[in-house]
Amino acid sequence: MKLLLAEDEQSLSRAVVKILEKNKYTVEAVYDGEDALAYLEMGDYDAAILDIMMPKMDGISVLKKLRAMGNPIPILMLTAKSEIDDKVLGLDSGANDYLTKPFDTKELLARIRAMTRTQTAPDNKMSFGNIALDRATFELASPTGSFRLANKEFQMMEILMSHPQHVISTERLMERIWGYEADVEINVVWVYISYLRKKLAALHADIQIKAMRNSGYSLEKLQ
Structure with missing residues (x-):
């Protein structure tokens, strides 16, 4: 919980x-x-x-x-x-x-x-386009295959899939995943975005992670 x-x-x-x-x-x-x-x-x-x-x-x-x-x-x-x-x-x-x-x-x-006590347990599976994310197993899947995501990859994908077509700032991703006092450079966000993009491409996803200049990233359907 x-x-x-x-x-x-x-x-x-x-x-x-x-x-x-x-x-x-x-x-x-x-x-x-x-x-x-x-x-x-x-x-x-x-x-x-x-x-x-x-x-x-x-x-x-x-x-x-x-x-x-x-x-x-x-x-x-x-x-x-x-x-x-x-x-x-x-x-x-x-x-x-x-x-x-x-x-x-x-x-x-x-x-x-x-x-x-009376709250319904959240659905373990999220989906957008032809991509599904299993919160229980950390598995990112499409009809063509699947990957088990590393912890921070999973956290980033979960945030993006919770708010599809919504721009999430680099700073907010940094705070949510690495914390306020993390001793890492902010470009680590781009590194993990790159990892996820490669996995989505390998899964023949019909969605993509788009970079919005000076704003952040959003999960969008391919045109």
Whole structure:
């Protein structure tokens, strides 16, 4: 299960990420509300944990914008405040649950389990054109054959196939796959795009990864 954690206190964020990963969750962390909204608009998450007090955009505003767009993702709000009004505001704005800091690890895990229990498991297979991507096996396939993708190839293809015909910036791919503090050059994105293009060509794909000058990349059908 894949979660987004939006918490601006980085020491707490790192601790929560470790707890969740130890309990078999996949977690991506962001540190302000604007990034939280952007990631949730673009990403494929099973649930989100949002701190209420964040820079750039507070958690309640992120929540309201998501619900206004019709995004039903389960959301747990974190708050250092214990006043009833703050909890009511969060729930009235569309939160599934709330947790007051500091919290117990067992309670955090129980609340995540509770709010995701009724969610339908995501389909393991994605498709666009004559290409299919299996999230369980990392297999990229067409009617003519298949390849098992390396981890970062898979992550990049998953992002592109989640948003076909939508331009995704090089910087966003870098952040999503290598992280904020990765000690790699940004041209590594182009290297992995090249790997994927070769595999798509070998599979006789009727789709292609197009480069948009000074913008990023998009997955498009061949003309």
